[in-house]
Amino acid sequence: MPSTQHGDLQDRKALVTGATSGIGRAIAMQLAGEGADVVVHGRDAARGDETVEAITAAGGRARFVSADLSDPADISRLAGNVGDIDVLVNNAGFAVFGATADLQVGAFDAMFASNVRAPFFLVAAFAPGMAARGTGSIINVSSMVGQIGLAGAAAYGATKGAIESMTRAWSAEFSPSGVRVNAIAPGPVYTGGAAPQRTEALGTTTLLNRAASPEEIAEVVGFLASPRASYVTGAVVAADGGRTAI
Numbered sequence: 119m120p121s122t123q124h125g126d127l128q129d130r131k132a133l134v135t136g137a138t139s140g141i142g143r144a145i146a147m148q149l150a151g152e153g154a155d156v157v158v159h160g161r162d163a164a165r166g167d168e169t170v171e172a173i174t175a176a177g178g179r180a181r182f183v184s185a186d187l188s189d190p191a192d193i194s195r196l197a198g199n200v201g202d203i204d205v206l207v208n209n210a211g212f213a214v215f216g217a218t219a220d221l222q223v224g225a226f227d228a229m230f231a232s233n234v235r236a237p238f239f240l241v242a243a244f245a246p247g248m249a250a251r252g253t254g255s256i257i258n259v260s261s262m263v264g265q266i267g268l269a270g271a272a273a274y275g276a277t278k279g280a281i282e283s284m285t286r287a288w289s290a291e292f293s294p295s296g297v298r299v300n301a302i303a304p305g306p307v308y309t310g311g312a313a314p315q316r317t318e319a320l321g322t323t324t325l326l327n328r329a330a331s332p333e334e335i336a337e338v339v340g341f342l343a344s345p346r347a348s349y350v351t352g353a354v355v356a357a358d359g360g361r362t363a364i
């Protein structure tokens with residue numbers, strides 16, 4: 119659990135997609151540490167249960183709900199199961215890297231289904247209720263690759279460019295009703311979702327000359343989720359060791 123337990127999310131309910139692993143797991147731990155009641159989402163029930171156990175062992179509150187976000191019917195089922203929430207973190211996603219000529223149509227479509235279509239319909243499910251209640255915070259997990267050109271990442275980068283564009287449009291749509299919508303664009307992060315050699319090599323291209331831990335990303339998400347970020351909306355916050363500054 120994070121050392122800074124502000125309690126800023128006391129009495130708030132949060133859904134973190136893709137919280138069975140990597141960055142999402144660290145975000146779930148962070149939000150629970152700040153007092154939120156967290157819905158841990160993913161597909162792998164064993165890792166979901168493990169995340170819930172880690173949160174409860176640290177004194178937090180959480181439960182696991184599984185859903186395959188590539189299936190629109192499962193997105194609706196997830197939304198119905200979860201009910202009203204105050205914080206939505208669209209974190210679930212994945213990357214297929216490789217030469218453009220080698221990327222299969224199925225991989226291209228699968229990335230857009232999980233990284234773009236799923237967040238779109240989760241916001242469609244949850245944001246109107248937040249707007250009706252006049253409060254809420256939505257954080258979309260993008261990537262520095264949404265901004266920089268990286269060979270072998272044209273399709274993945276396009277999914278992250280799309281989520282950043284949707285972040286701005288959703289802030290225009292929902293922030294006048296009190297819902298803040300932001301994105302975080304991490305640089306390379308050590309998780310199971312990326313080959314360690316790739317992560318390490320990308321880390322050396324940053325100004326800090328290293329990749330990040332998932333907790334360093336979760337800390338920023340905790341800030342964006344909380345009232346401490348009360349005047350921040352429509353922003354894409356870089357957490358990339360300065361990579362996009364150069």
Ligand SMILES: NC(=O)c1ccc[n+]([C@@H]2O[C@H](COP(=O)([O-])OP(=O)(O)OC[C@H]3O[C@@H](n4cnc5c(N)ncnc54)[C@H](OP(=O)(O)O)[C@@H]3O)[C@@H](O)[C@H]2O)c1
Pocket residue numbers: 135136137138139140141142159160161162163165185186187188209210211212213232259260261262303304305306307308309310311312317
């Ligand atoms: N690692 C990096 O260097 C990096 C950098 C920038 C941005 N990001 C972004 O950060 C986010 C998390 O990445 P990560 O590296 O932490 O990945 P990870 O360790 O592989 O975790 C991915 C999570 O997303 C879930 N997920 C993926 N597709 C799903 C689907 N169709 N339906 C339901 N759940 C799905 C997985 O669930 P199950 O395992 O339970 O199936 C898992 O919980 C992604 O959006 C990624 O693009 C990562």
